[in-house]
Amino acid sequence: MARRSRWEDVKAGRGEPSSTTRAAVEQDLALGQLIHDLRVQAGLSQRELAERMGTTQSVISRLEEGGGARNRIDTLVGLASGLNRHLVLSFPEEPPSQLRDAVQVV
Template sequence: MANRSRWEDVKAGRGGPSASTRAVVEQDLALGQLIHDLRVQAGLSQRELAERMGTTQSVISRLEEGGGARNRIDTLARVASGLNRHLVLSFPAELPSRLHDAVQVA
């Protein structure tokens, strides 16, 4: 029990992630959820999407879990292609209030 107590003290002393770190994680999770939802909507398993992308099921799993590392545009383009979708990047002067089938990151 003493070790657990010390570990809890260490964790408590570290503090939580910053607001900007939390925002990045939330965006990654939202993108992962979107990929998952679109894959399921397309009636594909992770393995089937992976085959269409020329990758492995574990890569799809990682993407759907939020990536862990920032998702690269070329990877997202391959996901879109595998789902028979289009990837659209935009730098509008003003953001629309709601983006359909999208994750707003800015």
């Protein structure tokens, strides 16, 4: 009989993530995809964008994979600058019906 790995034991003990956790992960992934799409559209490699931001390629990779930017406005400002874009942070009472080049967090 095959033995389960330690990682499988850890996963089994955690159970299913809450809907809040699942939504946060989906938003992180959507932001990562947007960062990737904007970088590719700008014709930049991860390394080139990292140089513009004064960081490393591995940071850009982590951001594009959906991690590392949560609650880090300074990171998002650096991304916007590196991509020759603007970062707009808004707290409207009602969300706009459509956003272009954006990830809507509700």
